[in-house]
Amino acid sequence: MRKQIGYIITTIAILIGNPVVSQKPMQQLDLDADKNWWAGIISMGEMMPLSNSLTIDMYGNNYGNQVQPLLLSDAGDVVWSETPFQFSYENGKLVAIGDYGTIAHHKAGKSLKEAFQYANANYFNASRRMPSEAFFRVPQYNTWIELTYNQNQKDILEYAHNIIKNGMPPGILMIDDNWQEDYGTWAWHPGRFPDPKAMMEELHQLGFKVMLWVCPFVSPDSATFREMAQKDLFITSKSVEEDKAGLPTELPKRHRPKMIQWWNGVSAVLDLSNPDAVAWFKKTLDFLQSEYGIDGFKFDAGDSSYYTQGESVKPISANEHTRLFAKIGLDYPFNEYRATWKMGGQPLIQRLRDKKHTWEDLEKLVPQMGLAGIMGYPFSCPDMIGGGAFRSFLNDAEIDQELIVRSAQSHALMPMMQFSVAPWRVLNETHLNAVLNAVKLREKFSDYILKTAQESSRTGEPILRLLEYTYPHSGYANVKDQFLLGDTLLVAPVLEKGATKRKVDIPPGKWRSFTGKTIKGPKKITVSVGLDDLPYFEKLNL
Template sequence: MTNTQLFIRRIIIFQITIVMVSCTGTGQSGKNALETHPMAIQVAANEKWWAGITADGHLMPLNARYSHDFIGDDKGNQIQPLLLSSKGNVIWSEQPFSFKFTKDTILIDTAIGKIVNKNVGQTLKAAYQYSSKTFFPPSGTMPDQMLFTAPQYNTWIELVYNQNQKDILKYAHGIINNGFPPGVLMIDDTWQEDYGKWNWHPGRFPHPKEMMDELHQLGFKVMLWMCPFVSPDSDVYRDLASKGAFLVTDNDQNSQSDVPQKDSRGSLKPEMVTWWNGVSAVLDLSNPVAVDWFKSQLEGLSKNYGVDGFKFDAGDTQFYRKGSSFGNVSSNEQSLLYGKIGLDYPFNEYRAMWKMGGQPLGERLRDKSHSWEDLRKLVPQMILEGLMGYYFSCPDMIGGGEFTSFLEGAELDQELIVRSAQCHALMPMMQFSVAPWRILDEDHLKAVKEAVELRSKYKEVILGLAKEAARTGEPILRSMEYEYPDQGYETVNDQFMMGDKLLIAPVLVKGQLQKEISIPSGVWKSLQGDLVEGPKKIKVEVGLNDLPIYAKQE
């Protein structure tokens, strides 16, 4: 294709109709007026696209009839206002937009800011490298090394809404006594007295400082679950409401006024937000009062109890769709502001995020169910996280983080736990929650422990890739298409690369005894020492304890 032909093909056919829509509050765009930009971008017949919606990574490259609206919808996971193609094309905006994808067109029908559409090369890698350098450059720093070098353990599945000192210590000792190495221990929701009352629950944690000291002595670093919500029936709520620290209601049911409403005390009336644990007020992070108060809670826990870091849950753009903010910022911007708080803590984890690629933040996939279907989503969603600059990433919890899958009477699949652990083993991070020694028989527990030992063997490689990502912005975990373009790997989602020299092909199908693996060009060496010269497809035997790994030879 000549340059002239390429230019003609990439012509953006559009008819700009600017419709200024009055935006009250933060539900759509804060200070930015909403604009309608019907813009049709041509898609070549052999061109594949990836869009920055992590929760839909398993649907990519995009198929016909896909659509998404970035405005106030993160689908419970990280999003980035970015589309990348296998032919080096980039679509980006500093502000959220909505788009529809068909087999030959990307239609951008609503946008708040300027849309950048540019061809920067001929490959997915070129498109990513340009985007990383231009839109979300690496910060040069990374989360704490322990998040990469050792397994993480989360107390959620074992204790759910009954986090307590006795059982947390039991869980921690169980890790050590069953031959697992210490790592980061995350104490989940309900350690606190109430949402917004960030002190240890006095009934469930009679001696929290002693507990923290014991956990540290065992070799753990400890993170606490946090959220930006405050329960309305509390003294903390009343104090913060009087200071205007919450997102506030625009109007009541009987009024069409855009003027923020006031409560019976004359304070601005907080917007009540429904989330998975009830109805709460939500901190307005565009208000310095709210930010200073929230940071003071974090600092108090760190100083008084030795807490090492925090799991920052919620922060979803959806929770800020209604109401007005102090800074008149968008719902997406509130999510970004929540992400910035974690920059002060090398031990951090986020599930929802907007436009914070390249930053030293640990990003986790949203909760997965205990199913083979969800296990198969891990590789493509982790690939997408890397392509969007969220490369310090964790593939949820081993066996699934959706707690109802583990309630009494639920049917557990021991093989699924093993294959999940193996899939995690050579990803950037590895996180347990359900206790393997409690639910597995001897053979399956042995296989899980071997996966942990395998990670230990490669921990310096993983850490090296994390350091490289912090410096260069290159993803830690990469797709086959990223490293080997135009060789038919665009839709390969059951194997992945760690850096450019390690190929990992986890078993993702129940009862699978033989796996077909795509070996790219070059000479590759298996764990067992066998040499394979690519490109070719091979079939290998995969017993319960097997994780196929191939290292590229110089």
């Protein structure tokens, strides 16, 4: 969520109006904190393995990103619950607490990989499906940073033409928020899109696939809202007294939608426990595809916190609403989600939450992407190159050109890369050429990236792997600034401003470096780096 501020970390369960299970006696697991533990809170990947005090309650909170009710240790431990649970790590003590269901604890082996494989086989086995292959071959281009809430036909076409004009390949173009008439009225805004069919035809001819931003909200002053309220398709207020929408009180109770405040206003929210609401949403999306040739959708919002405030037709948890929103994307090979719950092994693009235009946030990419992989989300995207915080690129905002280059390089050999800020607008020739070289490097390895993604769809194994995952108990548990793509490509992006050298942990085996030198591991080395350099090492089968 692009305007969500901070994390809401609490040990108190967030109660919703219609509890889904009877309150059970609290279950508590005291876990061996001498081991290294990774927890399924993707937005906190940089805090893994757990070492600092942390308290988490998953109920009604996805912490701005994907959440999986899972703990894994490097000694083969697996902790899983079908329902949300709490855990705390403090003063060397790790405790898991279950109020809404049973927490299972298994000893699956002796390593992080064995723990993951057990969880994968028993709780989120790979679906053997994957999103469109295009995500792994070509860059994504999101119109958010350049256009923000002024999405319009003229500027979108100009953005697309400039991508090609500046030496970048056509890819997946995501048209972001405010292309529509209103939230929930998913029709092109007639003033800003005079001929959307012609725009779509031109984009396709240029070689782009096109996705549209959508969300589960409906604006209360729209005709869509009035029609859907009568059909009971929204989360409703718990009582007349709670109804803040000013709706006529003579309406039947089910016709009193609960108004939810989110980052861009106050809206009604689809009741995803109601099959009719889901059918309405999918019919709308399918129409956009059949009428305009839209290739897929960026599904934003869906955070469980929006479902803690009202009542639904069926008594399901707030977390379950988030899961049901993600299930909709399974019918669209071009999809993207930021907020999901318990969707491991599924063919969904799982994007990291928006990152700031800072070196500190750049450092979060590797550990968060690594955590996503071992939590069952292999098809992950590391947010937008340079950051998704649009205010960092407005007017006279100070832009760090080196940061954008290093961000592009970090993305280049991850499962996918996504641009938003136009590099040709904010970079000089030297820095732009460095970004273009990162794109060319990705093209060089595109077959390998795709092959690894295809294998992941069959096995469930991460595409981007922590070193500890592949080389257990070798001192790599806290390596957070390099990663493996598959098992044979080691990547060590430059994450420090002004760096001219980079320390790298070389695992066992023989590796050919980005300079052509053969290195035998395990060993620690230091390599020299220029602006154009992304240190990578290919494992040799000797």
